[in-house]
Amino acid sequence: MAKPADVSTASPALATERPPKPGGMPSGVTGVATWADERIGLASLLKKNLRKVFPDHWSFLLGEIALYSFIILLLTGVFLTIWFKPSMAEIEYQGTYQLMRGLPMSEAFASTLALSFDIRGGLLVRQIHHWAAMLFVAAMTVHMLRIFFTGAFRKPREINWLIGVGLFSISLIEGFAGYSLPDDLLSGTGLRFVDGMIRSIPLIGTWAEFFIFNGEFPGDLVIPRLYMVHILLVPGLLLGLIAAHLALVVYHKHTQYPGPGRKDGNVVGYPLFPVYMAKAGGFFFVVFGVAILMGATMQINPVWNFGPYNPAQVTAGSQPDWYMGFVEGAIRIMPPWEWHLGGTTWSWNVFLPGVGLLTGLFIVLGAYPFIERWLTGDTAEHHVLDRPRNNPTRTALGVAGMTAYALFWIAGGNDILATQFRLSLNAVTEFMRVAVFVGPVIAFLITKRICISLQRADSERVLHGSETGIIERSPDGGYSEPHAPIHIEEKYTLTQHVQNTALQITPETDGHGVLEKGAGVSRLRALMSRWFHGGAIEKPTAAQIEAADHHADGHGADGHAVDGHDADGHELTDSEESSQASR
Amino acid sequence: MRFLTAKRRHRAARPALLVLALLLMGALYAAVAPAARVSADTGTSQQVAEGKALFQVTCSSCHGMNGEGTSQGPSLVGVGAASANFQVSTGRMPMANPGAQAPRKKSTYTEEEVAALSAFVASLGPGPAIPTAEQYSGEGLSAEELAKGGELFRTNCSACHNFEGAGGALPTGKYAPSLRGVSGQHIWEAMRTGPQQMPVFSSGVLPDEDVQAIVGYLETLHAQPSSGLTFGAIGPVAEGLFAWIIGIGGLCLIAIWIAARGARAK
Numbered sequence: 001m002a003k004p005a006d007v008s009t010a011s012p013a014l015a016t017e018r019p020p021k022p023g024g025m026p027s028g029v030t031g032v033a034t035w036a037d038e039r040i041g042l043a044s045l046l047k048k049n050l051r052k053v054f055p056d057h058w059s060f061l062l063g064e065i066a067l068y069s070f071i072i073l074l075l076t077g078v079f080l081t082i083w084f085k086p087s088m089a090e091i092e093y094q095g096t097y098q099l100m101r102g103l104p105m106s107e108a109f110a111s112t113l114a115l116s117f118d119i120r121g122g123l124l125v126r127q128i129h130h131w132a133a134m135l136f137v138a139a140m141t142v143h144m145l146r147i148f149f150t151g152a153f154r155k156p157r158e159i160n161w162l163i164g165v166g167l168f169s170i171s172l173i174e175g176f177a178g179y180s181l182p183d184d185l186l187s188g189t190g191l192r193f194v195d196g197m198i199r200s201i202p203l204i205g206t207w208a209e210f211f212i213f214n215g216e217f218p219g220d221l222v223i224p225r226l227y228m229v230h231i232l233l234v235p236g237l238l239l240g241l242i243a244a245h246l247a248l249v250v251y252h253k254h255t256q257y258p259g260p261g262r263k264d265g266n267v268v269g270y271p272l273f274p275v276y277m278a279k280a281g282g283f284f285f286v287v288f289g290v291a292i293l294m295g296a297t298m299q300i301n302p303v304w305n306f307g308p309y310n311p312a313q314v315t316a317g318s319q320p321d322w323y324m325g326f327v328e329g330a331i332r333i334m335p336p337w338e339w340h341l342g343g344t345t346w347s348w349n350v351f352l353p354g355v356g357l358l359t360g361l362f363i364v365l366g367a368y369p370f371i372e373r374w375l376t377g378d379t380a381e382h383h384v385l386d387r388p389r390n391n392p393t394r395t396a397l398g399v400a401g402m403t404a405y406a407l408f409w410i411a412g413g414n415d416i417l418a419t420q421f422r423l424s425l426n427a428v429t430e431f432m433r434v435a436v437f438v439g440p441v442i443a444f445l446i447t448k449r450i451c452i453s454l455q456r457a458d459s460e461r462v463l464h465g466s467e468t469g470i471i472e473r474s475p476d477g478g479y480s481e482p483h484a485p486i487h488i489e490e491k492y493t494l495t496q497h498v499q500n501t502a503l504q505i506t507p508e509t510d511g512h513g514v515l516e517k518g519a520g521v522s523r524l525r526a527l528m529s530r531w532f533h534g535g536a537i538e539k540p541t542a543a544q545i546e547a548a549d550h551h552a553d554g555h556g557a558d559g560h561a562v563d564g565h566d567a568d569g570h571e572l573t574d575s576e577e578s579s580q581a582s583r
Numbered sequence: 584m585r586f587l588t589a590k591r592r593h594r595a596a597r598p599a600l601l602v603l604a605l606l607l608m609g610a611l612y613a614a615v616a617p618a619a620r621v622s623a624d625t626g627t628s629q630q631v632a633e634g635k636a637l638f639q640v641t642c643s644s645c646h647g648m649n650g651e652g653t654s655q656g657p658s659l660v661g662v663g664a665a666s667a668n669f670q671v672s673t674g675r676m677p678m679a680n681p682g683a684q685a686p687r688k689k690s691t692y693t694e695e696e697v698a699a700l701s702a703f704v705a706s707l708g709p710g711p712a713i714p715t716a717e718q719y720s721g722e723g724l725s726a727e728e729l730a731k732g733g734e735l736f737r738t739n740c741s742a743c744h745n746f747e748g749a750g751g752a753l754p755t756g757k758y759a760p761s762l763r764g765v766s767g768q769h770i771w772e773a774m775r776t777g778p779q780q781m782p783v784f785s786s787g788v789l790p791d792e793d794v795q796a797i798v799g800y801l802e803t804l805h806a807q808p809s810s811g812l813t814f815g816a817i818g819p820v821a822e823g824l825f826a827w828i829i830g831i832g833g834l835c836l837i838a839i840w841i842a843a844r845g846a847r848a849k
Contacts, residue, residue: 058835058842065834099733099803101726116810123810134826135834142831185737185746186818279841286837294830299811300822305804306746307737315741315818316751316759322823413820415752420817424683424756 054276055256055269059146061283065139068287069132070242076129077231083119085111086181086227088220097304105183105308108223112182112303128295133175135291137323140168144365148398151386152255153369155379160248165365167241170234172323172358177230179321182301183223188309189318192217193328200350218311255385258496260489264383319412329411330357333432357408364401374525375532377503389458390497392451393532396444403443407436448535455537458494461486462540463548485549495539503529634703637696641677650707655681662776663710664701669772672697673765675779683756684779711775718791719771721799729803732796739784740797747816748801753780763805767798 037043054060087107093100095110096117115122144164147153153161176194180187195217199205214221253267262268270276294300306315320328330353339346372394373379388395410417411432418425465483472480506520521529540548590596639648645656652658659667670676674688690697701713721732737746740762745751748762757780762770771794777783789797814821 056842058839061838061842062835065831065838093730098726099729099800099807101730103730103734127810131826131830134823135830138827138831139834142835185741283838283841286841287834290830290834290837294826295811297811298822298825298829299809299813301819302810302813302816305816307733310734310737313737313741315737315746316743317745317749317818317820319819321819322826325820325823416817416820418752418756419750419758420815422756424754425752426755 049250050273051271052250053267053269053271054254055262055267057257059150060254062139062143062146064280064283065287066136066143067242067246068284069136069139069291070238071284072132072288072291073129073136074235076125076132077235079125080115080122080129081231083111083115083122084108084181084227086224088183088218088223093308100304100307103308106223108181108183109303109308112184116304124292124295126295127298127300128291129178130300131294131298132291133178134300134321134323135287137168137171137175140164140171141323144168145398145402148368149386149388149395150255150257151382151391151394154382155373156381157248157252157255158369160245160252161369162366163241163245163248165362167238167245168365169362170237170241174230174234174238175321175323177226177234179301180226181223181230182303183309184301184303185306185309185313185315186301186303186318187306188218188311189314190320190324191222191309192311193320193331196347196350197327197354200347201355202346202351218309253383255383258384258387258493260492262384264381267383317416319416322409325412326361326405326408327354327358327412329408329414329432330354330436332414333408333411333429333436335433361405372532375503375529376500377521377529378500384496386497389451389454390536391500392448392455392536393534395451396448399447400440400444404436404440407432407439411436452535452537455539459537459540462491462494462545491545495545497539499539500533500536502526502533630699630702631706634699634701634706637700638703642700645678650704659704659707661708661710662704664705664713665711665772666776666778667701667704668697668713669769669776669778671700673769684758687760711772714768714771714775714791716768719767719794719798721767721795721797721802724796724799728796729800732793732798732800733804735789735793736797736800739789743781745817747804749816762801765801767795767802770794770798770801 033042085107089107090104091107091110093103093105093110093113095101095113097113100113112126115126117123147161147164176190180191195209195213198212199209201208209217212222212225213219214225254269256262256267256269259268307313319325331350334349334353337348337352339348386394388398411429414428414432415425417423417428465485468482468484470482472482474480503521503526505523505526638646638650642650645653646659647653647656650659652660670685671692672690672694674690675685678685679688692700704710705712721729724732736748740748743751743753743759744762745759750761751759753759759780771791773781774784774789774794775786784794809816814825
């Protein structure tokens, strides 16, 4: 290359060769990367974050399902907005669907029919969009349950929990708005249901209804308004909150399940690049694929069967999408409580199970991290997750909540239950009225006992090892099962958790007789804390484990790591044998 | 008039007046009252006799020897041949066991036996007759007429029978049955006679053209292809169930597979 210059007829530009780069990277990629780095400082940003470590567990992918469903919703939603007409103007249908020909309907419904029958791929995209919406809320729910049961909402993640609760609540509004847009008989009935809920709000109900519907139900503005809510307002909020949610995950770093080497001060896992890029990227396409498969093979919301909305009509089996089912159920089983004061009606039968339950759920969800903190007095940061059994009361409360939710949910399908399982509709309703109160209590008690049993089993396993399944008979006729000691790493996992104790009442005055304010533990708080911590099993202490190890070693001389405890307990000594014989 | 005035206190005057009044009333009634429908012609009397014999074997334990009804079953006087034809040929009658409602099942009668029973029940009193195909057939209707049938169906029927005629629940174990595979004749008969929980839709409420439109709508609706598995066409409950089982369940399995795979240093 470094030749002396020759006289050449060729263009100098053609003769010029770039010197080889030491890294040997393809020059095109480097060029683009360098260009971008010089302008937006990409290299330092990526360098810092590409190697960010995430722990590995399948339950950490549940939130990703929700995120990917949201992306699918955005993509398919854009397609749908191209053809959908959010108008309640009445037209006479003259489209391709024979069974609606000549019927008066809104433009919204007519354009949904056109999307389903005239636009190439429209029906598929509609079905993908609807299934993805169902998956979106369902994935958020299971993600939230994972966070709850592992205690991932504890300090420093309370704000992210609140953002999550916010995301969950506005997703319900988003889903409901989308469900209402086609203006078919089912969605119109759902809108009528929500109209009743709004109207049941004491004092301002009627005013709020007129405000939202611009007059009497259904009016002619609610579809355009819901369209704005569905494609602009709520998605904007969702996007912002999702960004904040993910930013906080990066900022806090991901939580991890307990295990050897895993502490509150570190994250054990794999780097974002290349491991999670591949896994998460691949999972996105899998979620998209599942949504497409569902859209292609499973019918959802066949609006052409429902017909256009007409307030004079209704159909059996009118239910909302699953995430509003618990409110539907609560209203279905509510006894008809109503006040008539003067000329006014106070519809507690709609307000309490409708507005009350919906807001109550979100208040309880939002308040829980703070309630638990009040009960435990725990101010430490937590990055290692709880195993659900190690916090029996929280786990039991969670299962009780799930039970209550599920029972309300099932009650929302009381007519389907009655027809599919040949039950009496009245019997289902009356059973549910009792079950929604009794069921959660039973679930709480059972779950708490199971958690405590599992703790006891863990303790047993640490101290006595795992069962080998071999029954040994000793020379004098006793039977015993030798236990094999478990690995030290497993022992760590089973005993790493902090043994929480109930808060004690602090004296109202300190040693100098001065009244203490704020920091003290009140009688109520101590009582509740004792209830919260009640029943938990003391985890084995280091001394106990050491003693158990020595004990096992003593019996291990014959080649088996025999745990002496069981053998001692079941072997009959001579004196016992003789005393038994004499009886 | 002198004669009447003179004899008005005669012994026979009161009875004569009474007889006269009765005659007058009888004549008036005969003039105003509708003529009884002449239904039993000589050609079917043999059929009626066969029907009666069959009725007394298989129906009379609940409906009485002459269809007059007992504490176990209603009177069949005046229900008409349409009602008997509907109940027996859909297998609802005879009832296998008493319950909230008689379910549809396979009929054990031949067509001749059903016709004989219907003829006997029709002979008990006037009622809706078995319709002819022109009265219920939904064949050859225009798209607009079918669409109107859909509108009539959603207005009058779907509240109990569901938007696709898949059926729905009614109080205390009763139900509106599925309309899939139900013939136009049976739909017509059910609407006109109101079996079990169903109200009667008389020809004054829904004329035969409307019934034809509804039958035509249902037949077209059930013949059209669906856009995937329908899960019994019972609405969002089934959709939610499968979103959870197939959607979230399947994706959780895939998540477990992804988390268990790759980048394992061990």
